[in-house]
Amino acid sequence: MTADPSAVRVCVVVTAPAPAELLMALHRTLGIGLSEVLRRIDTGEPMVDVELFGNDHRQVTRLLESVLESVAAIRHSVHECIGDETPAEANRIAANRLANILAGDPESAPAVRPVPDAELSRAVAGATRAAITDLRAAHRDRFYTFALVASGELRAPYLSACSVEADNRDGIGPWDLAAGPYAVWGYDEHFGQVARAFESRGHLHELTNAAEFEREAGVRLASLEHALRLLDSEGFFGNGAARAGVLVTVATMPPDETDAGFVRRLNPASELYARWVQMCAEQPQPTRDPATSAELAAHEGPLSDPPNPAMAELWSATPGLYRPDGVAIYGPHSLAERNTTFEIAEYAPGWALVGDDGGGRGLFMRAPGPGFDPDTGRTSAEVFRCDLGGIGPDLAAESEFVTDDLIGWLTGSSQPGYR
Numbered sequence: 001m002t003a004d005p006s007a008v009r010v011c012v013v014v015t016a017p018a019p020a021e022l023l024m025a026l027h028r029t030l031g032i033g034l035s036e037v038l039r040r041i042d043t044g045e046p047m048v049d050v051e052l053f054g055n056d057h058r059q060v061t062r063l064l065e066s067v068l069e070s071v072a073a074i075r076h077s078v079h080e081c082i083g084d085e086t087p088a089e090a091n092r093i094a095a096n097r098l099a100n101i102l103a104g105d106p107e108s109a110p111a112v113r114p115v116p117d118a119e120l121s122r123a124v125a126g127a128t129r130a131a132i133t134d135l136r137a138a139h140r141d142r143f144y145t146f147a148l149v150a151s152g153e154l155r156a157p158y159l160s161a162c163s164v165e166a167d168n169r170d171g172i173g174p175w176d177l178a179a180g181p182y183a184v185w186g187y188d189e190h191f192g193q194v195a196r197a198f199e200s201r202g203h204l205h206e207l208t209n210a211a212e213f214e215r216e217a218g219v220r221l222a223s224l225e226h227a228l229r230l231l232d233s234e235g236f237f238g239n240g241a242a243r244a245g246v247l248v249t250v251a252t253m254p255p256d257e258t259d260a261g262f263v264r265r266l267n268p269a270s271e272l273y274a275r276w277v278q279m280c281a282e283q284p285q286p287t288r289d290p291a292t293s294a295e296l297a298a299h300e301g302p303l304s305d306p307p308n309p310a311m312a313e314l315w316s317a318t319p320g321l322y323r324p325d326g327v328a329i330y331g332p333h334s335l336a337e338r339n340t341t342f343e344i345a346e347y348a349p350g351w352a353l354v355g356d357d358g359g360g361r362g363l364f365m366r367a368p369g370p371g372f373d374p375d376t377g378r379t380s381a382e383v384f385r386c387d388l389g390g391i392g393p394d395l396a397a398e399s400e401f402v403t404d405d406l407i408g409w410l411t412g413s414s415q416p417g418y419r
Helices: 020-030 034-043 057-071 095-102 118-138 164-170 192-200 210-233 240-244 259-266 271-280 290-298 309-317 335-341 406-410
Strands: 008-014 048-051 076-082 143-151 158-163 247-253 351-356 361-366 383-387 400-403
Touching: 008 057, 020 034, 020 057, 048 057, 118 143, 118 158, 118 192, 118 210, 143 210, 158 164, 210 247, 210 259, 247 259, 247 271, 259 271, 259 309, 259 406, 309 406, 335 351, 400 406
Parallel strands: 143 247
Antiparallel strands: 008 048, 008 076, 143 158, 351 361, 361 383, 383 400
């Protein structure tokens, strides 16, 4: 319920028994227990009751879309409620009406480059190190995932972990971060300072300016990511083959497509990573582009190495691509020629021109090489847009930030508030 008598709310009520796979899907999407999902179905209480057009409108839109996709095959109802109205036949609406309501999302603001807060990152890293150390001492499991889980309000995160033994013992699916036996591990013992640090930053949804909201949300999530990167740089999650057997990530609850960006930036390519993408990524994956594939087949010269891990992953799916909006991402057959033409090595050393927007502006990324390095995981994933006639050595400061999740941006599912 809301105190604002003019607020627009959307409620989704499930009105029929749900199969087990749907119960699990709602449990994962909403971040609530299975017993709570069942209770809401049995009592007719809304499975979702959310207010629209606040600072979190984009997140709410994705949540509603995910829930409606999950319940599409069973009986349910959707209601547009004003103020404190409860779901009733009089305010029931059709799916196309909800689509029109959600389309009222204001025009996206320019992308905000996430910058971690160093002090906050150190506090989170210290708490996470202590909690995982205790977990490893208490349970000699084969842990394959460590995650810092953030709620929709982006308050203090909690640690969750997955292990082979817990999956087998408890019969839960892999990567069930909300309901696994190691969810919220060590929070009371180790995350007190972190909770106070987040509390001192205020409540995110009290920010009325959309740009301030996006900036603060970016700081909080980037700080969690950087905390894990600090630990990884120490070798805390292992090295070589041992590291390839562990997935480290920041996860949002409920899960959304931004989670894939964290996984990409924080982990080396591995079988475990590929399995997570197949099972858990809440975003479409790129498919092979026929035009760039034909170009590659006709190419007779040498091929370029990927300039960074993000491009390596993209090229493993398609040798570059052309989007209908004019954006082009170069493939291994065309990257070197484009960079030579615009003399990138001379004017912007350490950078690569990886594509263009079809309107005279290039898309640039740092070029440390295709290998994973936790120290450069975020910076090597960033994409900047710059006029091809104004290239300089300090591209990050002089250009427009586009995204830090290339594949998410190309498939239309990059971070909240980002284009």
